Amino acid sequence: MNQYPLWKYLLLALVLITGSLYALPNLYGNDPAVLISPRKGAPDQALVDRAVTAAKTVAQGEIKAQIIEDRVQLRFSSVGDQTVARDVIDDTLGGDYITALNLVSAAPDWLQSIAQPLYLGLDLRGGVHFLMEVDMDSAIKTAQQSTMQDMRTWLREGNMRYRGISLTEETIGVAFEAAAARDDALAAMERRYRGYLEFAVREGDDGRSWIDGVMTEQAALDERSSAIQQNITTLRNRVNEIGVAEPVIQRQGPDRIVVQLPGVQDTTRAKELLGATATLEYRLVYGSAADWISANESGNIPPRALMYKRRDDGSPILLDRDVIVTGDQIKGASSTIDQQSGEPAVLVNLDGKGAKRMQRISAANIGEPMAVVFIETRFDRKTNADGTVEKIKTQVEEVISVATIRDVLSNRFQTTGLQSEEARNLALLLNAGALKAPVEIVEERTVGPSLGEQNIKAGFMACIVGFSLVMVFMAIYYKAFGIIADFALAFNLVLILAVLSFMQATLTLPGIAGIVLTVGMAVDANVLIFERIREELRDGAKVQQAIEAGYEKAFSTIADANITTLIAAIVLFAFGTGAIKGFAVTLSIGIVTSMFTAIMGTRAVVNWRFGGRKLNRLPI
Numbered sequence: 028m029n030q031y032p033l034w035k036y037l038l039l040a041l042v043l044i045t046g047s048l049y050a051l052p053n054l055y056g057n058d059p060a061v062l063i064s065p066r067k068g069a070p071d072q073a074l075v076d077r078a079v080t081a082a083k084t085v086a087q088g089e090i091k092a093q094i095i096e097d098r099v100q101l102r103f104s105s106v107g108d109q110t111v112a113r114d115v116i117d118d119t120l121g122g123d124y125i126t127a128l129n130l131v132s133a134a135p136d137w138l139q140s141i142a143q144p145l146y147l148g149l150d151l152r153g154g155v156h157f158l159m160e161v162d163m164d165s166a167i168k169t170a171q172q173s174t175m176q177d178m179r180t181w182l183r184e185g186n187m188r189y190r191g192i193s194l195t196e197e198t199i200g201v202a203f204e205a206a207a208a209r210d211d212a213l214a215a216m217e218r219r220y221r222g223y224l225e226f227a228v229r230e231g232d233d234g235r236s237w238i239d240g241v242m243t244e245q246a247a248l249d250e251r252s253s254a255i256q257q258n259i260t261t262l263r264n265r266v267n268e269i270g271v272a273e274p275v276i277q278r279q280g281p282d283r284i285v286v287q288l289p290g291v292q293d294t295t296r297a298k299e300l301l302g303a304t305a306t307l308e309y310r311l312v313y314g315s316a317a318d319w320i321s322a323n324e325s326g327n328i329p330p331r332a333l334m335y336k337r338r339d340d341g342s343p344i345l346l347d348r349d350v351i352v353t354g355d356q357i358k359g360a361s362s363t364i365d366q367q368s369g370e371p372a373v374l375v376n377l378d379g380k381g382a383k384r385m386q387r388i389s390a391a392n393i394g395e396p397m398a399v400v401f402i403e404t405r406f407d408r409k410t411n412a413d414g415t416v417e418k419i420k421t422q423v424e425e426v427i428s429v430a431t432i433r434d435v436l437s438n439r440f441q442t443t444g445l446q447s448e449e450a451r452n453l454a455l456l457l458n459a460g461a462l463k464a465p466v467e468i469v470e471e472r473t474v475g476p477s478l479g480e481q482n483i484k485a486g487f488m489a490c491i492v493g494f495s496l497v498m499v500f501m502a503i504y505y506k507a508f509g510i511i512a513d514f515a516l517a518f519n520l521v522l523i524l525a526v527l528s529f530m531q532a533t534l535t536l537p538g539i540a541g542i543v544l545t546v547g548m549a550v551d552a553n554v555l556i557f558e559r560i561r562e563e564l565r566d567g568a569k570v571q572q573a574i575e576a577g578y579e580k581a582f583s584t585i586a587d588a589n590i591t592t593l594i595a596a597i598v599l600f601a602f603g604t605g606a607i608k609g610f611a612v613t614l615s616i617g618i619v620t621s622m623f624t625a626i627m628g629t630r631a632v633v634n635w636r637f638g639g640r641k642l643n644r645l646p647i
Contacts, residue, residue, distance in 0.1 A: 029574050029638030031631055039631050042623075043518065049525035052134040052144040057152075057290075058091075059109035060131040061116060063099040063124050070099045074124075081119040082112035093136075102131060130290040145527040147289060148535035148609065149275075149474050151482050154289040155297055158470035159262075161282045165404070166254035166464035167197075167247060174224070175199050176349060178240075181219070187212050190235060191330065199224070199240040202231065209236050216240065251281070257463040259284060265300050275533075284466070289533075298468065306354030306403075307375075307442065311388070312396040312429060313345040335400060338425040346398050346426070351388050354402075356381030362454040365443050371450040372443045382438035389436040399442050401427045404465035486539035493546045494520070501550060505557050507646035511632045512553040515624040519549050522620040523613065538609040545617025551588070552625035555581045557647055570642040578630055585626065593618045 063070070063078055071094075078099055079092050088104030090112075101116075103109040109128060117126055130152065132144045149156055175194050178201070182189050189212065190202040203209035209228065216226055216238065224240040231237050242250075255278055266274045266288065275287035291297050313332040314322075322328050323343035332345040359376035377385060389397070403423045428443050497516065501509035523542060527534060560577030568576065593615060600611035637645065 029571050029634045031634045031638075035627075036631060036635075039628060042522070046518075046522045046525035048138075049142040049528045050521045052132060052138055052142055053524055053528060055132060055134040055138075055144070057130040058102040058104075058133045059106045060103065060129055061101045061109060061113045062127045062129055063101070063116065063120070064097060064127075065124055069097060070094050074120075075099050077119060078116050081115045082108075085111045085115050100131060102133075128291070142525075142528055143531065145524065146531060146533040147483075148533045148538070149287045149289045150536045151486075151534065151539075152289040153474045154287065154291045156470075156472040156474070157286040157288075157298070157301060157468050158279070159284045159286060159301070159466040160469045161254055161258055161284065162404075162465045162467065163251050163254065163282050166250055167242070169464065170250045171197070171199060171242065174220075174240075174242075178216075178220075179349070182212070185215070187215070197241055201238045201240075202235045203238070204235060206236060209238060213238050222246065254464040255282070255284065258466060261462050262286060262301060262466075283469075298471065301466075301468075307357070307373075308353055308400040308402060309351040309385070310346040310349070310398050310400060311351065311392060312398050313347050319343045319345050335398075335424060335426045337429075338401070338427050344398065344426055344429070346400070351397070352377060352381045352385055356384075360454040362447075362450040363441065365441065368443065370443050371447045372441045373450050373454050374441045375439070377438045379438075386435055386437045389432050389434075393432050393434070396429050396431050398426045398429045401425050482536050486536060486543075489539070489543050490520070490546060493543055497546060497550055501553070505553075505647055507636075508553075508557050508560075508633070511629050511636075512550055512557075512625070514632070515553065515628045516546065516549050518628055519617070519621050519624040520546070522624065523616050526616050526620065527613070532612060533609070534613070535606060535609040537606040538613040541610045541613030542617060544614060545621060548592070549617065549621035549625060552581075552585045552622065553629060555585055556625075556629070560645070560647060564645065564647075570645055571638070571640075573645070574633060574637065578626070582626065585622065589618050589622055 061078075061082070063074065065074070075092050075094060078101055079090055082090055082101055082103075086103060086108040088108050090108075091102040093100055101112070103112060113126055113128055120126070132139060134144060171194055175192060178199065179192050182192070182201070188203070188205070188208045190204055192199070192201045194200075201212065203212065213226060213228065216224070220226075220240065223243060223246045225243055227239050227241075229237050229239060259276055259278065262284065263274070263276050266276065266286070274289075275285065277285050279285045286301060288297055310333075313329065318329075319334075320343065322332070322334060322345055328334050328345070331348055333348055335344050335346055336342070337344055356378050357375055358378045361374050363372050363374050364370070365372040401424070404421070494516065498513040501512050501516075503509070505512065520542070523545065556577050559581045560573045563573035563576045564570070596611045596615040596618065600608050600615065603611060
């Protein structure tokens with residue numbers, strides 16, 4: 028009686044060994060590192076050698092370099108070496124590479140090939156927290172402008188005679204001279220834009236009749252939702268570009284996005300790249316220099332043109348109202364140096380739609396000038412006399428270069444007129460994708476690594492103290508059986524870390540609270556089992572019968588108690604956010620592992636030590 032078959036012991040040994048391997052990387056801590064990513068192509072040994080050579084000129088300690096996936100990882104012995112080495116590496120490699128400061132696991136390579144340490148959240152590892160607000164008005168305005176341009180092109184291609192098209196507040200207005208042409212266009216518009224625009228006819232003061240199109244409520248809702256989702260995707264791409272692992276990027280409310288970047292040390296650069304809204308537009312130049320000066324002085328801008336300023340000297344220039352290519356049609360970009368002028372440049376790759384349009388328009392305008400417009404949205408805050416804070420949004424639109432179209436352009440060409448740092452940042456932003464709507468950072472919190480270390484030490488100390496007190500109590504009160512339960516409790520902590528590492532979950536401070544709670548709850552099952560064994564012995568049962576009855580009869584009570592707690596943890600995870608989810612995850616894992624160790628684990632040791640023997644008493 029009370030003997031396990033060999034396969035159960037082998038299963039327990041396998042779980043113990045596997046769990047120990049997956050939990051072991053968490054004991055090694057982190058090293059400060061510089062991550063280097065090529066803007067195009069894959070890293071090679073030559074890149075590693077250049078980076079190490081540059082870093083050794085300033086770093087005092089040991090440097091460990093390796094290629095992991097599509098990045099070069101340089102690990103340093105101190106944060107000081109990491110910081111100064113990053114600056115030197117930037118200067119040496121130039122704008123064709125992205126460098127980022129981060130913390131990486133210090134576990135040996137052989138162990139990392141088997142298992143990775145669990146991720147630490149912002150409150151444990153340090154980093155930066157941003158709360159970003161999406162400018163929904165700009166999202167709607169951009170959608171309306173895109174629709175207006177599409178409508179203008181569609182009306183021309185359909186040979187529909189209209190006298191003008193304009194956008195005023197929320198209305199796209201199309202003017203017609205003849206009622207018949209207006210009615211034909213209205214019928215066609217209602218078919219083409221069904222569900223997106225609602226149309227109405229009005230008579231203008233100038234004798235023209237107008238068709239006014241207003242975006243439907245559902246269409247506006249879809250555009251806002253699309254703006255949030257596309258911005259989340261773009262922000263995630265930008266985070267990947269700067270080499271941040273385990274980021275948290277999620278929607279909060281109708282128009283806000285939470286971004287948490289654990290381990291990021293260069294918070295200023297992260298803020299600049301995440302909040303930046305720079306993009307490019309390519310337009311044909313309208314008229315001549317005389318036309319530009321005349322329009323600027325008189326204020327009479329032709330209907331087919333828009334007025335811009337040159338970046339270099341601030342002089343006026345007229346550009347065609349129709350855009351050739353916009354930033355969202357750029358699928359890739361890299362900073363480079365123009366071979367002829369030696370100036371910084373951005374090499375642009377267009378998607379299929381943009382390439383076709385660029386090819387068609389450039390073929391029809393060889394010998395004509397084309398301008399590149401640099402667009403950036405900036406947010407400033409002004410404190411009024413009454414103490415209220417006013418948000419001011421400024422959109423900067425500058426013509427950075429004008430070049431004559433010498434040949435047919437297609438999907439790949441370069442843009443000049445930028446500063447070196449500006450070219451690198453713009454290439455990164457275009458690579459990651461354009462934001463569908465500008466975002467403003469409305470809240471920023473930085474958690475230093477030292478605070479994270481304090482949180483880890485405090486949480487670790489809580490686990491050690493709680494674990495030690497429970498172990499002492501169990502050993503004194505239940506003697507040998509209590510010591511067996513203590514081993515099971517230690518095994519339970521190892522399994523929790525192993526499961527979290529296997530899932531690559533993110534451990535936060537509330538998650539540590541869940542582990543501490545599990546330490547106290549894990550021995551509940553053994554207390555029930557041991558008390559049941561004592562009760563059977565007091566009732567006169569034999570030792571082997573008491574052990575059997577203790578585990579069998581206490582099982583239903585243990586299962587009921589743990590299942591109800593697990594249900595509560597699942598509900599917390601389903602409806603909670605952030606810290607609550609972290610608590611629920613560790614609590615759920617702890618419940619499952621504690622049942623395994625407290626029931627099967629302790630039973631295996633008890634059967635091995637006391638099972639199948641004639642005993643008159645038990646040390647319990």
